[in-house]
Amino acid sequence: MDRFIFLTVDGLARGAVFAAFALALVLIWRGARIVNFSQGAMAAASTYVAYSVTTATGSYWLGLAAAILSGLLIGAGAERLVMRFVDARQPLNAVIVALGLVLVIQAVLGIVYGSEYRPMKVPFSRTPLSIGDQALLSPYDLFVFGTVVVVMVGLGWAFTRTDLGLTMRAAAFAPDMARLLGVNVGRMLTLSWGLAGAVGGLAALLVVPTELGAHPHATDLVFVYAFTAAVVGGLDSPIGAVVGGLGVGLVLSYVSGYSGSDISAVVILGVLIGVLLLRPSGLFGHTSARLV
Amino acid sequence: MNIETHVTPCDGSRSGAHLTVQDVTVQFGGLTALSDVGFEVRPGQVLGVIGPNGAGKTTLFNVVCGFTRPQTGHLTLDGRPFRPAPQRLVRSGVSRSLQGLGLFPGLSVLENIVAGAGGAARTGWWSGLLALPRTDRDERELHDRAAALIDELGLGAHAHAQPGTLPYAVSKRVALARALVSEPRLLLLDEPAGGLGHDEVLELAELIMSLPSRGAGCSVMLVEHHVDLVMQVCDELVVLDFGRVIATGTPAVVREDPAVAEAYLGAEVDV
Amino acid sequence: MSDSLLAVRGLTAGYGGAPVLQGIDLDVAAGTIVAVVGANGAGKTTLLRALCGTIPVSAGTVTWDGDPLRGTRTEDLVRRGIAHVPEGRGVITELTVEENLRLGHVWRKDKADGRRATDEVYEMFEPLTRRRRSAGHQLSGGERQMLAIGRALVARPRLMMLDEPSLGLAPKVSAQIMALLKRRCDETGLTVLLVEQNVRSAMSIADHGVVLSLGRVVASDSADRIAADDDLRHAYLGF
């Protein structure tokens, strides 16, 4: 039982960062209708910025601000300078350009920072608080949870309740029509990318310190798990992203804890297939689309 | 899900009806789109289904096509119970055009029409893989059929155009051709006249009226808001309102029905 | 002709290949309804698209309220008072009815009036009231058309461009809409550029009629006279 609680808590802590990252994917999917394969690399770049700032100033919080800000700029820049010129009639081209960006960003990071892992600071202790003999969440885990919840609620609110969110969605779903309705589609896309970059940067800054540290490839696997999480949850749904993220975190934790981490990927695939067979658009996706 | 037409004969009554719809009810969440709808289509008949927007006409078509499973009620086709599935429709001799266009944008006009004839092909995918000569023969037959229809509907000039570049009326005709090329015995037309000009509507009317005498004899179900056309071509009308049948009968009878005028035609419209 | 709200001179536009529209001249006076009719493929839809800047214009000028319109980005048209209900409706099917309507007036400063206009739309199109929270893709064809028209109305435009508004609507509803447009013109000075297949009903409310054929204006006259001109009808409108 102790072990179960331990694994649950550990899995949730881990899942929270997948969730944060999945939120960034959801954001861009809702705002631009593409799966941003360069999200991971963009976020890795933001963590390096945070790393540099924190190293230079000694302040975690300045680094955090730098990560968010640089994420915003990188995301918006990617849209304005690159993605905008991609032929929208070829749906896959955006994916390919994003993959090209991954190579470019990782190569630049490798050239600038080298290929060594750079350890990163955390603002709160990672030693778990315990009740009795049972180790529970650490202050840092709570910080991650809090951030993820704030981002999720914020995004959900912004998308469904605010005019800006509405215009962003309209621009994503039907750019031509949105334009006729007075939506500045280009600006909305830039904004979506910028926001997604910021959320991605934030998410990466939450996860990288718990792993090996900043590295051009530090977010590769996180991206894969976060993408899986977003798909499980339904790419359109912030809540889905969080549920999916926590789910993936728990599965990884239970499988490594009870069986051995080698088959965790297989179990993830199993879960994914199971969910998609029952709900082809993810747990929180709309399924009742009228066909005719 | 895909249960094919049952072969068990339905309690003897092999009536004259081609298609019967009995007690069909469809609900979407709290909304009742169809409630206890029943009627029949006789061979060679053109049956018009009219009614206000959102009355359930398209939903009714969806039930007949198997896109929507009704909560209650059942269908028969040629006297046998009919559990429709969209991809088997063509083989049951039923064909449908969509309310929009529903053309394949990446296929040329010719290919669009040939695609509708696929049900008649005799060779499987793996003969295609090996490019056996019989697939060539098969393809030629399908193409010949499509070509004949293209001639008939005057689409020759557009055979190799992409649907996206065509005038709306031409696209509509392509969609009609694709529904016709499978030589259906029951054709469901969902607003075929939408967006058509006066001439085109007249041509369409003539075409629809010629359908019952086409090939093995084709019955038609027509959903249309173009009242002139409906009154001209239909042998019988079913009027839906809020998912309920509020009137049936010949055009002349229905036109005089005050309920229909109130719900659908509107007072001041002279038709 | 300086009194016209929208003045088009020598407009030439198309889709890459040969131009579809060839030197269109058109005037729309404020507070009137101008109906553009013509056979299928005449270029009516293309005309509206060119006016909105969704397809490139190769020659000609468009003046809106005295200022040139070319160079205005599509997304700024609404703010200048031009609303367009495109062919094929353009309901954003992933958004709900409410959201679609909200989108119609998000850009407006006067939120209260936006809400008022929305309520008016619900009043007018009763089926939409029942379906407020339904996603656009759940609507029937006619319901979508209502939504598209309603969404243009909540913007309180000075000029409404409608591409076949009666498409897919029950006769009663389409008559209602025509009546409504007429009423708005008379009461609030709305200007309407109406593209319609149904020549009779279009001409019945229009002040002015324009007949297009093969991308050219072949007749432009008062609606009554267009409707009465048998030669014209036979030659270009087919009846």
Place this chain on the structure above:
Amino acid sequence: ACGGGSDSAASAPGVTDTSIVVGTHQPLTGPAAAGYSTISPATKAYFDYVNDNGGVHGRTIKYLVEDDGYNPANTQTVVRELVLKDKVFAIVNGLGTPTHTGVLDFLKTNKVPDLFVASGSRSWNQAEKYPTTFGFQADYTTETKVQATYIKENLADKKVCFLGQDDDFGQDALLGLTQVLGEDGVAERQKYVTSNTNVAPQIGKLKAAGCEVVSLATVPGFTALAIGTAARLKFQPQWISTSVGADYATLSAALGEAAPLLEGFLSTNYLPSAFDDSDPWITLFKKINKDYNGDKPFTGNTVYGMTVGYLFVQALQETGKDLTREGLVETMESGALDGPGLTSPRYSKDDHAGYGGAQMAKVTGDSQAYFGPVYATDDQEGTEVAVFDGEATTPPAKGIPAAK
């Protein structure tokens, strides 16, 4: 050398009167680049040093380093490029078990000398099957046998556990432990995969089992993760790591502020310690690092890379002016090489493994230093772990092996 008559020096691929071209495959990019991308520059620096000092038998060494990103498919391509297109004379220090395994057959078919493979796998020691392939590192099993011997003698009553990578690295390492401590000697065994950077479940299990000594067969990143995670879980066993994941400079950088956790960290190694300024080899390598390697941080990897360079130059010198591939392989098997290691490489006719021994090292303060005896053994079940009785070599004059 005694190469066949037709194999004159000029006809050996990659060899001219003035130059020798050799190549390698290394992960310079990609996730595995961390920790490895500094090795080949060190080797190259040593070669440059030798070239500037007259080369080997009048020939300069050209070292072609190809990036394979630790991806076996790329390795296939780049090694073929080296052999077929660039016509290298030999492959030197190709890095990685999965990557290099894939090209063994190809190198054998083309009779390319395949020296000093950079991995502690036991696969390189198959003289029968792959006659031109030679290992370099003390294999993982050898290292853990030395660890186990230390545990037996100094931590006898402690509960010993194991955390290892879920591949041959972990398996071979575990094998060494159990050979010495017996199957029951290792109480809890946990594995991790590099694709899952959360090792808390495994560490939790080790803690729950009450482990007191944990032997690690981990790459540096995961050594740091394991130590960091354990500290969070208030679990501080005696860690003993194989050389792969024990470089102090790398670990303390990875742990950042948590570096003090490394105090008392035990490990095994078979090369001179980069911290040991009194070692003449280190003095030599530091000088070369300064002059030929841009004075980059001097780490265990630098020592590793330069040792490889030294051994290769020595092999060339021993083979003589008349250089052939057969001749080089014969030199290797002659057992003439004696590089900077704690023991000498054990190459012989039927032993193609590398260093056959190791010594314990401990982190105290800011450095990692050897203590206790050097042990020699091999990977075989029966072989005892004995105190090495040979003498440590010292660098020759100028630091370049003498010609034969």
Place this chain on the structure above:
Amino acid sequence: MSFLSRHTLARHTLLLLVAAMAVLALTYGLSPYRNYQLATMAAYLCATAGLTVLVGLSGQLSLGHGALMAVGAYACALSSAELGDRGTTGPLLLLVPLACAIVATAVVGAVVGLAGARLHGPYLAGLTLTLTIVVPAITTTFADQLGGDQGLSVLVEPAPVGLGATFPLERWQAWIACAAALLTVFLLANLVHSRFGREMRAVRDDEVAARLAGINVGRTKVIVFVVSAATAGLGGGVLAVLTQAVSPGAFSLAFSLFLLMAVVIGGIGHLAGAVWGALLLVALPELTGSLADRIDASPALAERLDGNLSLLVFGLVLVLVTILFPRGIHGLVTTAFGRLRRRTPDSPPGTTAARPSTTTTSTESIDA
């Protein structure tokens, strides 16, 4: 001419023979290393051809074709080891493992295709993406059979003695691989030009309309997936034979993504595009690598530039090519070719190279 335009099999067989002769001649002109590259390209072509049909024509996005190649490669390795144990030699030792690769991958493809038939866009992408991370997991879980990280070696016979003692192995490998690739392209070309090819494009464009046209959407999708998987499996098997080794690291996520890039940049939905894509997969890394090698830098900088610089160039090329030539190299070539043709006065108007040849049969009958 009209005989050929009426008989797909004859036309495609003729093309196949011409291509085979050309390749044969080519292999004699190439150095061993170039022959090896040709062989690798051919192995990739098996996979890219199947992938371009799957993604471009049936509209199913697979990010896991690398994993499917892995299945083929492992099936090939395991079956060749089994045959080796039984003492099989000669052509059987080559053909049976390749057949096993095809069958095993087709089975896996059927399972994935069934699971994915109802999925769209990113959801299918997510499912197939996960496949790539499952490959290493499975190989470590069944390390005893699959060799873990280190993988397996593949038993391959040298070139037949009949070809002479000095016959380069690489040329023999190029023959094997090109034979497989030509066969794949031949069969896929047949399929694409058949009714089934039209049906999968219909499914891609509009599933509802496709169902109404009598097309079984689910079945069509699954069949395309199986066919595409089978070709990927063959590609994987051939790759295993070429390299005599298989290991999970060779079939990483990045590799799967590169396959997708290759088909998009080559020109998605066209078999010719798949050829361009396969060529790029082989040539681009080498080109960017040699470009980057030109740069001389200090040791400290060189260490960082090494490898990274060529990645940078590679990434930039991908981005630029995709933006500048949105229809890929194939699109570029056909446009250029079309322009050239338009300038020649005697070419019939309105014919473009992109039009499927089956339609030409009835063009005349309609226009007449």
